[in-house]
Amino acid sequence: MDQTLYEASHAGNMLLLSRRNTNGGGGQRDVCFLNKTCFAELRNQGGFTPMHIASANGYLDIVKENLCRFGAAVCHLRGGKRDLTPLHCAAICGRVEILKEIISACPESLEDVTLSGETAFHLAAKNNRVEAIHVLVELTVDSPMITVDMKRKILNMKNVTGNSVLHVAITERRHEVVRCLVGSGVTELNDVNECGLTALDLVLRLPKISKSSYAEDKKAEDVLRSGGALRGRDLAAVNWLYMPSKAEARRSGLRKRVTRLGQLSIVY
DSSP states (O other): OHHHHHHHHHHTOGGGGGHHHHHOSSHHHHHHHHTSHHHHTOOOTTSOOHHHHHHHHTOHHHHHHHHHHHOGGGGGOOBTTTTBOHHHHHHHHTOHHHHHHHHHHOGGGGGOOOTTOOOHHHHHHHTTOHHHHHHHHHHHHHOTTSOHHHHHHHHTOOOTTSOOHHHHHHHTTOHHHHHHHHHTSOSOTTOOOTTSOOHHHHHHTSOOOOHHHHHHHHHHHHHHHHTTOOOHHHHHHHHHHTOOOHHHHHHHHHHHHHHHHTOOOOOO
16 A cells, blocks of 8 residues: 555656555555555655655645645654655755645744754755745745744754855855845844854855856845845954943843832833
């Protein structure tokens, strides 16, 4: 029975799911087995479930069937050596309709990361899936089910090397992705990676391969600067300028203590 669903996942053919039922002889038993959650977790030799396979291939009907039968839990299933989820597979392959379906059913899947700490955003950017990035950003920013704080968290999550999706997009020269992220309004432009480098630092360090690549890099730099991006060394200066004096810090601390004590006094 498991082979039938794998065949259906590869072929994108929902009729295969009921093939044994129509052939008679134990069909009812097979249908009951299909509805068991444990069946959704059966894996091929690569460690992937039917949901992973269908998501990677863009078979929307199979994905919908998995969600209908097994619920949103299938969106969090891990597969392969990299611990990919179905959403990750869809992002890697640029399957935008699958992204929409999974995120609609399970917005929390946006927080899932691979063994390398990569989100669906990281994976789409690395594989230059521009349309997928646009869809991911749009679904995240516009979703009423995701709080503002969570939107910021998702779009600025870092992988194991401390790189956000913006850092990855710049390093990989995915400049259309950079423009999309900057335009989202929730991407942190001045986050630093493990090396203390901001997005602007990274774009300025890109090797000059050709005149055309240099021109595109310059456009990306302009987009970042227009959004308020700074170099890492400039961030320290900005933080120093806004650092409160000891007197201000003491007053601030006193105000907090007064508030906690519930007194009506106002301290200036």
